[in-house]
Amino acid sequence: MNYWLFKSEPDTWSWDQQVARGAAGEEWHGVRNYQARNNMRAMKIGDRGFYYHSNVGKEIVGIVEVSAESAHDSTTDDPRWDCVHIRAVKPFVTPVTLETCKVQPGLEKMVLINNSRLSVQPVSPEEWRIICELGGVDP
DNA sequence: GCCAACGTTGGC
DNA sequence: GCCAACGTTGGC
Numbered sequence: 001m002n003y004w005l006f007k008s009e010p011d012t013w014s015w016d017q018q019v020a021r022g023a024a025g026e027e028w029h030g031v032r033n034y035q036a037r038n039n040m041r042a043m044k045i046g047d048r049g050f051y052y053h054s055n056v057g058k059e060i061v062g063i064v065e066v067s068a069e070s071a072h073d074s075t076t077d078d079p080r081w082d083c084v085h086i087r088a089v090k091p092f093v094t095p096v097t098l099e100t101c102k103v104q105p106g107l108e109k110m111v112l113i114n115n116s117r118l119s120v121q122p123v124s125p126e127e128w129r130i131i132c133e134l135g136g137v138d139p
Numbered sequence: 140g141c142c143a144a145c146g147t148t149g150g151c
Numbered sequence: 152g153c154c155a156a157c158g159t160t161g162g163c
Contacts, residue, residue: 007160035146054162055160055161116145117144117146
């Protein structure tokens with residue numbers, strides 16, 4: 001099992017909208033960045049990820065799960081781009097802000113902090129544990 | 140709204 | 152294959 005982080009601007013697609021999709025999940029379309037795409041290609045069904053609200057909120061608000069492995073992105077004809085499907089698993093009791101992550105020991109190497117522009121990124125098991133604890137949920 | 144950081148595009 | 156120009160992301 002690997003861990004990831006998915007970014008979305010809540011004005012475009014929010015956690016609540018993701019939750020509304022239920023167990024069926026939602027195609028994580030729109031990624032046009034090779035690194036982010038490659039991360040999605042490395043995902044397996046059942047892998048977990050954090051759901052981060054960029055721009056508005058700037059906080060991790062919940063946990064999602066990969067519900068379909070990477071396949072062609074239906075929003076483009078360009079064969080280069082594909083994406084996974086994800087579904088909401090559970091919300092954080094306490095959202096974990098970017099600000100908190102920046103000062104939290106153990107999170108110094110987080111991609112979220114060091115490469116703020118990558119929209120789909122890996123999370124280490126240790127980072128996963130720390131952030132779940134801060135969020136008030138079981139890892 | 141600004142702008143730094145970064146990725147992509149395309150001319151040469 | 153280099154690199155200047157341009158576009159986008161996302162924190163502030």
